[in-house]
Amino acid sequence: MHTPTGIAPASAPSFAARGSSHYDIILTLMCVVIVISNIGATKGVVLGPIFGDFSIVTDGGFFLFPLAYILGDVISEVYGFKAARRAIFTGFAVAAVAAISFAVIIALPGFDDEYGQAKQAALELALGPVWQIVAASLLGFLAGQTLNSWVLVKMKERFRERALIGRLMASTGVGEFADTLIFCAVAAPVIGITDAAGFINYVLFGFVYKTLIEFLFVPVTAVVIKAIKKREPSYAAIYAAAPPAG
Template sequence: MFIYLNALFVGLLLLSNILAVKLFQIGEFILPGAAIVYVVTYLLTDVIGEVYGKNTARKTVQAGFITQLLAVFFIFIVVHLPAAPAFGLQSEFEQILGGSFRVIAASLLSYIASQHLDVSIFHRLRASHGEKKLWIRNNVSTMTSQLIDTSLFITIAFWGIVPLRVLLGMIVTQYIFKLIIAIIDTPFAYLLVKWARKLEAK
């Protein structure tokens, strides 16, 4: 089961980097497409940590970081390869996958800081609760780490580009949206943990 959870984590992580280019709006919320995908990675590290332990969860986070670095490296190479005459979408391709160094750096730094914090908080609470109160450690660890992730990413990516009022508004709206997703995914944490333990017991 672990290999599937790990693969899902890395896959969603890479997918969120691609979907971040698309902005969508719900009411007053304007968010990147990654917002609905990336928050699920915190659910997966919580499930992995709950079933397989803190060290395994940390290794999953590290694997995600290395995979992102490799993805950036290969995307950079492919973007800068000379386009074939028949390929008329080079500029669009660069816009979607190229990204800026600042945004990429913001993504990597916020990822490594917040994901490690998520694992640390989750297992500190687990040391106190044992296997009980999964919903508390799942929500508290995700809500705290998402605040760090959102604040770091938006500050690094957009500081000096947008007014401070707009920057703070971006942080607040994205964080609220991520909180809602984190609360909604709590039942899935219980289901995935139960399923993983059942499969590992066979």
């Protein structure tokens, strides 16, 4: 029996072909989020005190980075593991180019007046550590997003189009833990966290916060995934025959 291009047989999990404008848009958004969150992560942030003297220790990219995982979930569910892996590698190639560009900008000779020197010092302070944050992101996001995508796709092999919300939540927990632990281990000294208590606080808050945010947005992510599946020509036949059950 002939199978339309981009559609797997009924016995296998179904994924859309990545040669579409939808994939391009999601990939672009992921790259932008990664670059901006890497810049924001160079700033250490203290929220609190909340309970007594307890404060939350995090970085300036904390509110944005979970969006990269949400976009990764969409790519993994709709387009499959290979497409997700390509998105991960593309995102970090862009992040590496950004870090190299910042290094060149800092190295270029600037104006030698007082304002020019102040601006140079500010650039070195704000953008100088970005390459270390990028290294932390490369290691953490590569491991975490790969695990996240792998778990999501493996569960799809078992459940097909069913239990989407459960698959999103399970893959998020696995991916975020690996990502947060690796990222924090590399990035903590860069943003000024040098003691064990601060590091544990940084890891725990990062994991709990990112996971909770993704869990809260799971219903929205599921709606977006279903909408994209309906609009992907290579997914339309499968969706029409057996609409996903979330």
